[in-house]
Amino acid sequence: MDLIHASLVFVWDSASDVLPIAIFLFAFQLFVIRERIPNFRQIVVGFVFVIVGLGLFLVGLEQSLFPLGRLMAQQLTDPAFLESVHGHVRESLVWQDFYWVYLFAAAIGFATTLAEPALMAVSIKANAVSGGTVGVWGLRVAVALGVGFGVALGCFRIITGLPLQYFIAAGYLVVIVQTTMAPKLIVPLAYDSGGVTTSTVTVPLITALGLGLAEAVPGRSPLLDGFGLVAFASLFPIISVLAYGQFAVLRGKK
């Protein structure tokens, strides 16, 4: 019963997110474009699917993956767990001792990105527009690799306490160099993939990881150091998608 109630609440929430957008689109179509909406019935049915789908998706995440993911982020960064694995006390932990955290960060960043609905939307579109040159699956794996690496590196930064902007500035330097060498076709898509990776599924899980980590490491404040993982997760996919483009060109030349 609880589950049915929760589902209704989530569908209602997603309706209140989506309906204003739908109303705006319809109003624009009717009053500015002054044309009837083609396939109106199909569009309405589609919006219902979007609303119900998003609602069920979120309630399912809230019931299953999120609690588990958050719990694991807490457990992996728990000082007691770290001490039991390494046998030394909290104050003398060095950044190498957190290897389970890096591994988990990379794996969960990779896996959640593959399930990100916004990224699927962009991949479907890119595949159609490029006439199949950009593979749906290839693009998503490239983005997911970037997110996995980015989140792991972000954890390293939280643990060592190095300034965020150094990493970001260095990352963008790499992007600049790659942009000059990558095929023109892939550049806009790569820049976009930075923004689409971090939405419904990835953000809640990696935020929990960042906050847990900042609490566990001595000398870090969750408020000041817990942020920044999302920034890493949006930067590295740009690099990995540009690399995917460069790789595709290299393979084509052979």
Added chain:
Amino acid sequence: MKNSLIALSRDALFSLRDLAPIVFVIAVFQVFVVKQPVSGFWTLLVGGLLVVAGLAFFIFGLRIALFPIGENLAHALARKGSAFWLFTFSFVLGFGTTIAEPALLAVAEEAAEVAVGAGVIANDEAAIARYALGLRLVVALSVGVALMLGVFRILTNWSLPVMIIGGYVLVVIVTTVAPPEIVGVAYDSGGVTTSTVTVPLVTALGVGLASSLKGRNPMTDGFGLIAFASLTPILFVLLYGIVRQWT
């Protein structure tokens, strides 16, 4: 009808495949590393099935509603040839979808706590609410401006790399004068603004616009709108932090 059912079940199979890695990662870490018992197996299973069904429904609805209406509007606006309505449309789409974004709400509240901790604002509810609301307005404004900039770029055919990289150079410069406590929040706000409903619409807008203009390639010119929407919030939030420091 029959075709829709086939499409829907195909989407369901794909979502099953898309979610498998998460289940795998969590299961492996649970069994081999954390080694703690997991309670509520059935809740987890039902939750997992809801995620699969929900994702399949969403992708199906995306194909038959969000993509077509977004592109149709972009084509119609391009045919109309009115830059004013095109810019109005992109601004309202960006501002409207961002102001209600749940992820942004969460970040704004956390950012207000950071500001209290740094002594920028007083530790009372009214001041915190004002700060959080201000931040949300600034971010929503920045996404509206971003989509306008992106559409402007598609119309004028300016170089995307030059604009984006120029933007990030600006970000790096502004970071050096911004108060340190706002930096993490600002960099993260670039990532949280683009939601699951906005991204398909914005992509359809860009691609639709680029394919209805002469001499534009939808692949090289249609993408890039989201890149602007991830860049401008960083800049605007840093500036917000600087301004709030003085007042």
